[in-house]
Amino acid sequence: MSKFDYKKIIPRYKFIAFVMTAIAIMVLGKALYIMTAKHDYWMKVADRVKKDSVCIEPARGNILSCDGQLLASTLPEFKVFMDFKALKDAKNDSLWDANIDKICQGLHRIFPEQSAATFKKNLAAGRKKQSRNWAIFDKRIDYNTFTEVKDLPVFRLTSYKSGFHFEEYNARKRSYGSLAGRTIGSMYGAKDSARFGLELSYDSILRGKNGIVHRRKVRNKFLNITDQPAIDGADIVTTLDVNMQDLAERAVIDELKKINGNVGVAIVMDVATGDVKAIVNMDKCVDGQYREIHNHAVSDLLEPGSVFKTGSMLVALDDGVVDTTYKVETGDGVWNMYGRDMKDWNWRKGGYGLLTLPQTLWYSSNVGVSRIIDIHYHNNPEKFVRGLLRIGLGDDLKIPITGATPARIRMPHKNRYGQYTNWSRTDLPWMSIGYVTQVPPISILTLYNAIANNGKMMRPRFVTKVVKDGKTIMDFPPEVMRPQIAKPSAIKKIQAILEQVVSEGLGKKAGSPSFKVSGKTGTAQMSKGSVGYKAGGTNYLLSFAGYFPSDAPKYSCIVCIQKSGLPASGGGMSGLVFHNIAEGIMAQNLKLDVKDARDSTSIPVPQVMNGNILAADYVLSHLGIPTNTNWSGSYLEGNPIWGSSKMNGKHSVSLIREHPYSKGTVPNVIGMGARDAVYLLESRGLKTNIIGRGKVTSQSLAAGHQIKKGEKCLLILN
Numbered sequence: 001m002s003k004f005d006y007k008k009i010i011p012r013y014k015f016i017a018f019v020m021t022a023i024a025i026m027v028l029g030k031a032l033y034i035m036t037a038k039h040d041y042w043m044k045v046a047d048r049v050k051k052d053s054v055c056i057e058p059a060r061g062n063i064l065s066c067d068g069q070l071l072a073s074t075l076p077e078f079k080v081f082m083d084f085k086a087l088k089d090a091k092n093d094s095l096w097d098a099n100i101d102k103i104c105q106g107l108h109r110i111f112p113e114q115s116a117a118t119f120k121k122n123l124a125a126g127r128k129k130q131s132r133n134w135a136i137f138d139k140r141i142d143y144n145t146f147t148e149v150k151d152l153p154v155f156r157l158t159s160y161k162s163g164f165h166f167e168e169y170n171a172r173k174r175s176y177g178s179l180a181g182r183t184i185g186s187m188y189g190a191k192d193s194a195r196f197g198l199e200l201s202y203d204s205i206l207r208g209k210n211g212i213v214h215r216r217k218v219r220n221k222f223l224n225i226t227d228q229p230a231i232d233g234a235d236i237v238t239t240l241d242v243n244m245q246d247l248a249e250r251a252v253i254d255e256l257k258k259i260n261g262n263v264g265v266a267i268v269m270d271v272a273t274g275d276v277k278a279i280v281n282m283d284k285c286v287d288g289q290y291r292e293i294h295n296h297a298v299s300d301l302l303e304p305g306s307v308f309k310t311g312s313m314l315v316a317l318d319d320g321v322v323d324t325t326y327k328v329e330t331g332d333g334v335w336n337m338y339g340r341d342m343k344d345w346n347w348r349k350g351g352y353g354l355l356t357l358p359q360t361l362w363y364s365s366n367v368g369v370s371r372i373i374d375i376h377y378h379n380n381p382e383k384f385v386r387g388l389l390r391i392g393l394g395d396d397l398k399i400p401i402t403g404a405t406p407a408r409i410r411m412p413h414k415n416r417y418g419q420y421t422n423w424s425r426t427d428l429p430w431m432s433i434g435y436v437t438q439v440p441p442i443s444i445l446t447l448y449n450a451i452a453n454n455g456k457m458m459r460p461r462f463v464t465k466v467v468k469d470g471k472t473i474m475d476f477p478p479e480v481m482r483p484q485i486a487k488p489s490a491i492k493k494i495q496a497i498l499e500q501v502v503s504e505g506l507g508k509k510a511g512s513p514s515f516k517v518s519g520k521t522g523t524a525q526m527s528k529g530s531v532g533y534k535a536g537g538t539n540y541l542l543s544f545a546g547y548f549p550s551d552a553p554k555y556s557c558i559v560c561i562q563k564s565g566l567p568a569s570g571g572g573m574s575g576l577v578f579h580n581i582a583e584g585i586m587a588q589n590l591k592l593d594v595k596d597a598r599d600s601t602s603i604p605v606p607q608v609m610n611g612n613i614l615a616a617d618y619v620l621s622h623l624g625i626p627t628n629t630n631w632s633g634s635y636l637e638g639n640p641i642w643g644s645s646k647m648n649g650k651h652s653v654s655l656i657r658e659h660p661y662s663k664g665t666v667p668n669v670i671g672m673g674a675r676d677a678v679y680l681l682e683s684r685g686l687k688t689n690i691i692g693r694g695k696v697t698s699q700s701l702a703a704g705h706q707i708k709k710g711e712k713c714l715l716i717l718n
Contacts, residue, residue: 056226058208060170061233063184063198065242066275066464070175071184072199077140077171080149080164082123083132087163092154096127099153106152110145111137140169172199180245182281182292183401183462184238197295198238198462201400205466205474208233234468239275239461243588244268248278251580253290255561256282259573262539263562265296265441266581269449271553273478274458278581296560298404301438305524306364306570307545307558308434311447312373313361314494315387318486321376324493326357328375330367337374338425342367345523358497362505364521370429381412381428391485392457393439393447400462407439434524441543445558448519448545450482451498452553455491457482499550510544510575512583518553519546519578521571526562540568544575548582554589557581666713668703669696674717681713692717 126134185197211230333351360368466474522543669677
């Protein structure tokens with residue numbers, strides 16, 4: 001008989017199969033529910049714990065001055081929040097209620113612009129909404145402020161218990177504020193992208209390369225696994241000098257305020273290397289303050305005016321069509337040239353009459369310069385323009401700043417009938433004095449820098465090298481654009497004339513009593529486009545370009561000021577700014593020999609205190625100082641026993657040895673070292689005790705006291 005009871009076993013199997021089927025259906029149903037209704041929720045949960053191929057932003061490189069000072073660097077900034085849901089889940093509501101007043105008082109202390117009551121009201125609103133991301137303060141804060149906030153009650157707990165959390169941002173900061181702001185550049189606040197300046201030009205170097213990480217669960221912990229590490233950006237070392245930049249900015253702003261100017265530009269360049277040491281671009285804003293809005297120094301295409309005359313005369317001297325003895329008639333200051341009147345600045349006073357070529361630059365004679373050029377180049381204006389290009393005025397300087405533009409100098413063109421298509425008879429004389437051309441200030445300065453450098457034209461340099469981890473990975477050496485812009489003889493002549501412009505001509509205010517200055521003034525009316533020069537009030541471009549010191553030029557400089565209405569003087573206004581910049585730079589670079597500080601009437605003599613005379617004599621003799629040992633019958637109260645005397649015309653030290661009969665009195669040992677003081681006292685039968693180290697400041701037995709047998713003397717040392 002079989003033991004298997006079909007009637008009892010089969011129902012049990014059916015029940016088990018039914019239960020398992022029901023469980024399977026429930027599992028499938030739950031899976032479908034999660035996949036559909038709860039899909040968005042669980043995807044958000046997954047995003048919190050999993051990161052696949054997430055970029056790691058590298059640290060942006062720094063921008064440094066020529067001496068290594070930080071001009072721009074990346075610093076962390078934070079926005080702080082409260083997660084009131086986490087606070088409630090951690091059951092710390094009572095802790096929050098007990099400390100809310102302290103928290104708000106602390107926030108008011110850190111952010112005094114908001115009251116404690118305002119903070120309390122704001123936090124109460126966030127708690128009522130049970131917000132998970134409620135802003136404690138609506139602005140970003142720096143690291144030091146962040147640490148203060150994080151140290152407040154409740155906030156100092158972990159984020160899971162306190163609900164306090166933060167978001168970290170990389171903020172670009174300029175160490176010297178607005179100093180050279182348009183040249184250094186800046187970043188967009190909410191984006192990691194450069195806006196302008198060196199930040200934009202060298203963005204690929206400063207930015208570095210992004211890294212990649214993914215998040216994985218390893219042994220019940222989620223870890224960030226680095227697939228590709230981020231490569232931090234490199235630092236760039238600029239040619240800017242912080243002290244010179246600050247000096248130039250203050251000089252420009254002071255003059256702009258004084259004359260109510262609209263725009264002020266100044267550039268300082270190292271003659272030998274072309275390094276731009278300072279560059280200033282100041283605009284008058286609607287509130288009357290001066291700030292850097294545009295980089296006028298490299299982008300302004302304006303008619304430069306009389307500072308251009310130096311280039312015109314250099315071309316004529318280099319071509320050999322004139323010499324410094326050449327004379328030109330300027331009449332009464334007004335000269336009709338092809339139907340238009342060319343005027344000198346003093347035409348109302350009768351003009352200058354007959355001038356030599358140097359004098360046309362001394363007094364910035366429009367008539368003199370334009371007549372010289374017109375007489376010798378009228379039939380061949382192409383030769384004159386080619387001369388301007390030969391001396392580098394039309395070169396593309398390849399300035400590494402967005403918006404930089406090369407000069408525009410028009411070249412005459414003839415059609416097949418031999419007629420000029422883009423040229424009139426008045427263009428040549430007006431071009432010679434700085435009109436009919438558009439030249440940015442930095443191109444004018446580059447020409448003057450080449451003249452100061454004996455004809456060698458250097459490309460303006462803004463960055464010297466790229467540094468990473470203390471090592472130079474890229475170098476930008478000084479670059480010679482033109483080895484010689486003109487014949488050495490022509491350069492020497494124009495150098496002499498430019499020095500005379502300051503010493504004899506209209507550029508006297510740019511000079512200095514301490515060193516020689518060379519340069520040229522410029523005062524030009526500014527065109528208003530299609531409406532010309534005379535519509536409304538007249539705007540002027542006032543300039544002074546030159547270099548210093550004339551004997552051995554170290555720096556070149558150009559100052560340009562735009563202002564409306566009269567008075568307007570390139571020499572009196574821009575020249576004065578040039579003077580202040582030049583004197584300030586030379587004062588900063590002044591180095592004095594330490595020997596000059598020595599007082600020849602004061603003979604230094606070593607201090608030899610009363611003590612071991614033989615030892616003192618030995619030391620002084622080996623130092624090459626003659627000694628003179630004398631006996632003294634009197635006690636020298638409170639004085640070291642040394643003195644200065646002359647022996648054979650040379651200073652010597654007199655060591656005065658006390659007479660034996662003074663052995664019975666206490667000597668003065670104040671100021672001596674412990675060794676000498678103990679030697680002197682114990683040699684007279686005293687016992688000594690010492691407190692402290694250094695030199696003796698007081699003694700228990702006064703000097704001159706009669707010594708008794710076994711007597712003790714306490715010495716206090718400092």
